[in-house]
Amino acid sequence: MTESVKIGDVPVEIYDDTAPTTTAVVDGVSGENHYSQKDVNLSFQATDNPFGVGVDRTEYRINNGEWTVASGDVVLSEDGKNMVEFRSIDKHGNEEAPQSLQVWIDQTAPVIQVSGSTDFYQTDENVTFTATGTDTLSGVQSISFKLDNQELASIESINPLALTTGNHTLMVKAVDYAGNQETKTVTLTCKIDLDHLSDLISIGETKDWFANHGIAQSLQSKVENALKAKSKDQKQKLEKIIQEINKQKGKQIDGDFAELLLDDLEYIQLN
Numbered sequence: 260m261t262e263s264v265k266i267g268d269v270p271v272e273i274y275d276d277t278a279p280t281t282t283a284v285v286d287g288v289s290g291e292n293h294y295s296q297k298d299v300n301l302s303f304q305a306t307d308n309p310f311g312v313g314v315d316r317t318e319y320r321i322n323n324g325e326w327t328v329a330s331g332d333v334v335l336s337e338d339g340k341n342m343v344e345f346r347s348i349d350k351h352g353n354e355e356a357p358q359s360l361q362v363w364i365d366q367t368a369p370v371i372q373v374s375g376s377t378d379f380y381q382t383d384e385n386v387t388f389t390a391t392g393t394d395t396l397s398g399v400q401s402i403s404f405k406l407d408n409q410e411l412a413s414i415e416s417i418n419p420l421a422l423t424t425g426n427h428t429l430m431v432k433a434v435d436y437a438g439n440q441e442t443k444t445v446t447l448t449c450k451i452d453l454d455h456l457s458d459l460i461s462i463g464e465t466k467d468w469f470a471n472h473g474i475a476q477s478l479q480s481k482v483e484n485a486l487k488a489k490s491k492d493q494k495q496k497l498e499k500i501i502q503e504i505n506k507q508k509g510k511q512i513d514g515d516f517a518e519l520l521l522d523d524l525e526y527i528q529l530n
């Protein structure tokens with residue numbers, strides 16, 4: 260195509276059948292399988308061929324939508340996979356073949372789902388509570404746990420016997436591949452009652468925390484007495500167990516286990 264322009268007073272015909280070239284400048288994360296956690300800014304730089312008639316406009320479209328004339332930066336903020344196409348057209352209508360780039364955005368944190376019971380007995384083998392993370396965009400990169408501020412490999416690794424009775428704080432954190440994170444705090448309650456104290460003494464025996472069967476047996480019958488006792492008498496019966504444990508702590512009963520039993524008896528008295 261030709262166009263008449265004047266250089267000084269001389270009319271000159273410009274022949275131009277070459278389309279302009281556009282460069283997209285991306286401020287942010289782009290490319291397939293790379294999710295951006297933030298808005299992504301695009302700007303286009305178009306140049307026409309040397310001695311060409313000059314760029315008329317640059318157009319873009321997202322996910323096969325309408326072609327739109329670019330005026331200034333284009334900000335992409337919608338979650339999802341954006342296929343951005345762009346092209347420039349010169350003043351003679353020479354149109355560049357569209358170029359494309361992928362801008363995938365994920366600004367949504369994963370969702371943490373919890374299920375199972377937050378209550379358990381100290382004598383339970385494990386807890387039934389579970390927490391999982393899901394993320395519909397970039398996907399869950401990691402899920403991590405802290406129990407009373409200590410890193411925890413998994414909830415399944417919680418050993419109730421290693422916990423004191425009462426409330427414990429479980430923090431669940433899920434992070435997606437874009438870096439968005441969600442945390443959820445759950446209170447887990449480790450319980451004991453007289454019935455389960457009897458189970459605990461049995462467990463203690465299997466773990467050799469008593470010097471002999473006799474001392475375990477003696478505690479068991481005291482627990483049984485306390486179980487049968489009326490509420491008023493029960494207080495005294497519990498005191499008897501406490502006295503016995505204090506007497507044998509570190510001697511006939513393993514020191515740490517004795518502390519656990521004493522702590523549990525205090526819990527039973529209060530609950």
Ligand SMILES: [Ca+2]
Nearest residue numbers: 277307311349
């Ligand atoms: Ca041109």
Ligand SMILES: [Ca+2]
Nearest residue numbers: 365367396435
């Ligand atoms: Ca996400």
